[in-house]
Amino acid sequence: MEKNSFLINLSCSSCGKIFSSDQVQTYCVDCNTPLMVNYDLSSIIGIVDRDQLACRPRGMWRWHELLPVKDPANIVSLGEGDTPLLRLRNISQTIGVKNLFLKEEGLNPTGSFKARGLACAVSKARELGIRKVVLPSAGNAGGALAAYAARAGMDALIYMPSSSPHANIFECNITGARVELVNGLIDTAGKFANQKATHDGWFNTATFKEPYRVEGKKIMGYEIAESMGWRLPDVIIYPTGGGTGLVGMWKAFQELKTLGWLEDERMPRLVAVQADGCAPVVKAYETDADSCEPWVNAHTIAAGLCVPKSFADRLILKNIRDSRGCAVGVSDEEINDWQGLLARMEGIFACPEGAATLAGLVKLIQQGSVTNDENVVIFNTASGNKYII
Amino acid sequence: MEKNSFLINLSCSSCGKIFSSDQVQTYCVDCNTPLMVNYDLSSIIGIVDRDQLACRPRGMWRWHELLPVKDPANIVSLGEGDTPLLRLRNISQTIGVKNLFLKEEGLNPTGSFKARGLACAVSKARELGIRKVVLPSAGNAGGALAAYAARAGMDALIYMPSSSPHANIFECNITGARVELVNGLIDTAGKFANQKATHDGWFNTATFKEPYRVEGKKIMGYEIAESMGWRLPDVIIYPTGGGTGLVGMWKAFQELKTLGWLEDERMPRLVAVQADGCAPVVKAYETDADSCEPWVNAHTIAAGLCVPKSFADRLILKNIRDSRGCAVGVSDEEINDWQGLLARMEGIFACPEGAATLAGLVKLIQQGSVTNDENVVIFNTASGNKYII
Numbered sequence: 001m002e003k004n005s006f007l008i009n010l011s012c013s014s015c016g017k018i019f020s021s022d023q024v025q026t027y028c029v030d031c032n033t034p035l036m037v038n039y040d041l042s043s044i045i046g047i048v049d050r051d052q053l054a055c056r057p058r059g060m061w062r063w064h065e066l067l068p069v070k071d072p073a074n075i076v077s078l079g080e081g082d083t084p085l086l087r088l089r090n091i092s093q094t095i096g097v098k099n100l101f102l103k104e105e106g107l108n109p110t111g112s113f114k115a116r117g118l119a120c121a122v123s124k125a126r127e128l129g130i131r132k133v134v135l136p137s138a139g140n141a142g143g144a145l146a147a148y149a150a151r152a153g154m155d156a157l158i159y160m161p162s163s164s165p166h167a168n169i170f171e172c173n174i175t176g177a178r179v180e181l182v183n184g185l186i187d188t189a190g191k192f193a194n195q196k197a198t199h200d201g202w203f204n205t206a207t208f209k210e211p212y213r214v215e216g217k218k219i220m221g222y223e224i225a226e227s228m229g230w231r232l233p234d235v236i237i238y239p240t241g242g243g244t245g246l247v248g249m250w251k252a253f254q255e256l257k258t259l260g261w262l263e264d265e266r267m268p269r270l271v272a273v274q275a276d277g278c279a280p281v282v283k284a285y286e287t288d289a290d291s292c293e294p295w296v297n298a299h300t301i302a303a304g305l306c307v308p309k310s311f312a313d314r315l316i317l318k319n320i321r322d323s324r325g326c327a328v329g330v331s332d333e334e335i336n337d338w339q340g341l342l343a344r345m346e347g348i349f350a351c352p353e354g355a356a357t358l359a360g361l362v363k364l365i366q367q368g369s370v371t372n373d374e375n376v377v378i379f380n381t382a383s384g385n386k387y388i389i
Numbered sequence: 390m391e392k393n394s395f396l397i398n399l400s401c402s403s404c405g406k407i408f409s410s411d412q413v414q415t416y417c418v419d420c421n422t423p424l425m426v427n428y429d430l431s432s433i434i435g436i437v438d439r440d441q442l443a444c445r446p447r448g449m450w451r452w453h454e455l456l457p458v459k460d461p462a463n464i465v466s467l468g469e470g471d472t473p474l475l476r477l478r479n480i481s482q483t484i485g486v487k488n489l490f491l492k493e494e495g496l497n498p499t500g501s502f503k504a505r506g507l508a509c510a511v512s513k514a515r516e517l518g519i520r521k522v523v524l525p526s527a528g529n530a531g532g533a534l535a536a537y538a539a540r541a542g543m544d545a546l547i548y549m550p551s552s553s554p555h556a557n558i559f560e561c562n563i564t565g566a567r568v569e570l571v572n573g574l575i576d577t578a579g580k581f582a583n584q585k586a587t588h589d590g591w592f593n594t595a596t597f598k599e600p601y602r603v604e605g606k607k608i609m610g611y612e613i614a615e616s617m618g619w620r621l622p623d624v625i626i627y628p629t630g631g632g633t634g635l636v637g638m639w640k641a642f643q644e645l646k647t648l649g650w651l652e653d654e655r656m657p658r659l660v661a662v663q664a665d666g667c668a669p670v671v672k673a674y675e676t677d678a679d680s681c682e683p684w685v686n687a688h689t690i691a692a693g694l695c696v697p698k699s700f701a702d703r704l705i706l707k708n709i710r711d712s713r714g715c716a717v718g719v720s721d722e723e724i725n726d727w728q729g730l731l732a733r734m735e736g737i738f739a740c741p742e743g744a745a746t747l748a749g750l751v752k753l754i755q756q757g758s759v760t761n762d763e764n765v766v767i768f769n770t771a772s773g774n775k776y777i778i
Contacts, residue, residue, distance in 0.1 A: 055444040084468025107496050147736035170777050176733035344565035347536035388559050
């Protein structure tokens with residue numbers, strides 16, 4: 001039988017200690033840092049033809065050799081992945097950059113990029129026999145977990161700030177998840193989830209507290225490479241809350257290099273965009289710090305960016321610097337303005353987090369950090385429809 | 390240069406009169422019926438390899454030979470099409486049918502199947518030099534037209550019942566369309582749109598009043614055939630308001646037969662599902678009528694099914710009967726119940742129109758019109774997120 005996954009094991013992103021992939025894993029408790037998943041890439045080289053991947057049935061799982069699920073019967077899918085990379089001709093003329101693309105993640109199940117990570121995490125959890133999953137979420141991750149848990153027949157419990165978009169609470173409820181609203185932000189919700197995991201046997205699927213969400217997210221990087229003819233853009237601008245997508249894509253690009261699938265091995269500069277009201281990564285980047293200070297009094301209309309401190313802060317900062325990228329903050333007003341312009345000029349109703357990447361790009365152009373002839377990819381991480389109320 | 394489209398001309402679906410595809414066309418004013426688009430299918434046979442279509446870049450436009458846009462530069466795309474066909478294992482056990490699939494159209498741009506038709510209509514309108522488009526819409530079509538018109542740089546004017554879901558009004562506004570709310574249903578909105586078209590030079594993109602929306606929608610039929618290994622299901626259950634998708638898919642299946650692309654030429658039975666509060670097709674089907682009477686006092690929670698009389702009523706009824714299918718009505722209560730079950734059992738937050746197809750299937754199983762071993766495809770036409778308020 002063909003091998004579905006070339007998963008080998010996991011290793012601590014800090015100390016390098018190896019962890020078995022046959023058991024339930026969380027993070028490295030010695031270092032208090034995330035685990036990363038390792039694959040037998042050299043075997044994949046001989047078996048998978050890069051150019052035949054496009055002919056497989058659509059979706060994230062056509063990259064199954066590079067994903068952690070060993071038995072395809074465990075895959076829990078709602079059709080995530082293979083989102084379009086849209087050229088923005090109208091906007092690019094306005095802001096002065098020739099080749100601008102938007103990765104439209106709002107076309108995922110549950111209307112957000114969170115579907116990718118949670119499809120992968122729930123599938124692997126099923127493979128490992130897990131039946132109860134808990135998550136702290138600022139919104140869209142909760143909706144995604146609720147949906148995949150429902151499809152997998154698992155119990156889901158979601159701690160969400162009471163300020164989360166109403167649509168997120170609604171979608172969790174209708175898919176049968178238990179929703180607990182908390183007074184506070186995602187860090188407060190995270191403490192409740194931790195308690196449930198420690199004391200009541202729920203498996204915690206919080207960002208980077210389990211190792212497989214990042215694997216689902218990394219496929220965004222593979223898709224960008226494939227869409228651009230196995231070349232990477234010069235700049236990728238990504239809205240950074242927990243940072244799974246940013247870390248995942250950087251991992252994908254290193255894997256792509258090892259696989260020898262790139263026509264040109266130049267790496268893109270990764271730019272983390274945050275909201276001025278909650279910008280721990282921007283602050284750490286600007287002060288040359290290796291880790292983030294928890295942001296005090298965090299507030300922004302972009303719920304997904306209201307993350308006072310990511311568990312993967314060190315990794316995010318390292319990846320940005322390794323890529324010669326940067327971090328940039330934008331105001332809620334700038335987010336609103338560019339959300340409107342993106343909608344009116346390109347017909348894309350982006351979420352605030354998505355609009356933030358466009359606002360961030362405009363700043364970088366004004367600073368001269370992105371030049372007119374560079375290939376730029378910005379991200380819309382969710383459908384604007386989920387933020388109306 | 391490769392030919393992008395094998396469009397030949399258009400013909401009246403009633404009298405067969407031929408219309409040029411190089412000029413702007415609406416419908417056959419002699420018969421007051423829709424036009425259908427004709428392609429040089431025999432030339433396509435020699436040029437397009439059915440099995441290579443899957444290797445093309447994702448989306449509706451990989452079927453470009455079978456779509457009406459001659460110059461690819463005129464294509465206005467937001468990444469529509471290539472939606473997943475999801476197996477519903479949990480629900481199928483509950484309702485007693487082995488092979489049940491759901492075509493998840495909520496993963497289209499603007500969160501609904503309307504994106505397909507309006508991508509095609511707006512693209513062809515651009516090719517024909519049209520600059521101002523008007524539409525009466527019960528909701529999602531308005532949002533889709535607004536988005537594609539914005540991307541094409543066209544002016545859009547949308548007449549919408551004031552009872553339409555708030556999300557639809559919001560998405561039209563943010564993408565820069567002019568929205569006029571009308572007291573009444575889509576038929577009232579239709580009269581306003583007609584007036585604008587007749588007197589002020591706006592091009593009317595109302596359902597079947599222009600010939601290209603149905604071409605975009607037909608690709609759903611091609612995708613189903615391809616997903617199922619070039620075999621068609623036994624039964625397709627489709628929520629029927631204006632009926633573009635139903636008529637479009639039946640057209641696709643006839644084209645597929647002519648192209649010789651089917652492994653098995655048995656046609657599916659088409660089932661039109663409507664809401665009990667607005668069921669003109671069901672009534673006409675049950676009374677053996679060839680056309681529909683306008684439904685009086687139409688009301689249902691499924692905004693897209695609140696269509697008192699489709700302009701293509703004769704075609705819809707003919708296609709259903711030619712396929713040996715039927716029409717079935719469901720109550721708003723049944724829609725709500727099955728919407729909840731679909732969400733809790735499969736993680737799919739469907740719109741009311743989508744849930745109606747599941748409710749309709751359950752009725753058909755109870756009646757014995759669908760048997761346990763048949764392959765059944767139901768449709769979710771839009772994301773439930775667009776109906777929260």
